[in-house]
Amino acid sequence: MKLDILVLSAHPDDAELGCGGTIAKHVSLGHKVGLVDFTRGELGTRGTPETRAVEAANAAKILGVKVRENLGLKDGFFRNDSDHQLKVIQVIRKFKPDVVLCNAIYDRHVDHGKGASLAYDACFLSGLVKIETTDEQGKKQDAWRPKVVYHYIQSQLIEPDFIVDISGYWDTKIEAIKAFKTQFFDPNSEEPETYISSPAFLKMVESRALEFGHALGVKHGEGYTTRRYLGVDNLFDLV
Template sequence: MKLNILAFAAHPDDTELSCAGTLAKHIDLGDKVGVIDFTKGELGTRGTPEIRMKEASKSAEILGLSVRDNLSFADGFFENDHEHQLKIVEKIRQYKPDIVIANAIRDRHPDHGRASEIVKTAVFLSGLAKVETTDQDGKAQEPWRPKTLLHYIQSIPITPDFVVDISGFWETKMKAIQAFASQFHDPKSDEPETYISDPKFMKMIEARSLELGQIIGVEHAEGFTIDRYLGIKDLNSVL
């Protein structure tokens, strides 16, 4: 299956919190979109890997993803090395996305910035004919170089290079986030409080979306960074 957009995430719920509105919007436009999580979030304070896999499947249904995979990397300990890079190259070549979206370039969780760098490296390697990989049937994969690599923004505020209007898709984003019920505020839960289970965390997510939306004159928006200049055909493109 060829995807238009493939988003990578260090942990289940990274994409939901950061770019689910954009993914939902593109799915509504008819694009095929997939998410590949690196880990099962097994080091998370709340919930279990089994619960988080079920929550990821539920979120995938809400968003209408064409693909949701998990690479089963070691939470907290995966590295930007040959082994991990090739696993991502295999997925890029399998799904042949035009656009790849990765974790934030830096963030409070060290996995996020490291995941960002692994994907950046893999996107380049995926286009090299002499980097050899095979598919699940043992057949050689053809090189594939996505047209664009983007990075979503997570906990640490990063000035976006551009923002996407997600007005009309905010409720879908919130439903996808709430699919990960084990991770967020629940007054009935007796599990330890964490950074993201604090009710103020979800308020921050909405406040950021409202702020970015206000800046471009819409209700809600999500921000992204890119490692190159964005080109426009003419000045009418920025009206």
């Protein structure tokens, strides 16, 4: 299946938090979007890999994506090396996305910056014909390089290079985030409180979206950074 947009994330719930509104908006516009999580989030204080898998599937249904897969890399300890790059190259060549969205270039969680570098490097390497990979059936894959790679912004305050207007998709984003019931605020939970399970965390997520939206003169926005120059076809493409 060829996708228009592929979201590569270190953990289940990264995509929902960082670009859930963008995903929902582009799905509504008719684009084919898929998610690939690198790890099962097994080092998370709350929940289990099994509960995270169920939550990730529920969130994917809310967002309306075509596919969600998990590479099963080691949470906290995956690396940006050739073995890991080849695993990511396989999914890039499998889905042939034009656009890749991935983790923030740096963030509070060490996996996010690593995930950003792993995704970015794999996107480049995936276009090299002399790197050979095979699909699940053992068939040789064709080289494929996405047209662009963008990094969504997470908990660390990073100045965006551009902002996507997600007004009208905020409720979908929040519903997808809250599908991860074990991870976020639940007054009835007996598990230890974490950085993301406090009531203040989701307020921070919304305040960030409101701030980015305000910069555009709209209700909510999601910010991105890019490692290349941005171009527009004409000035009326700009919000």
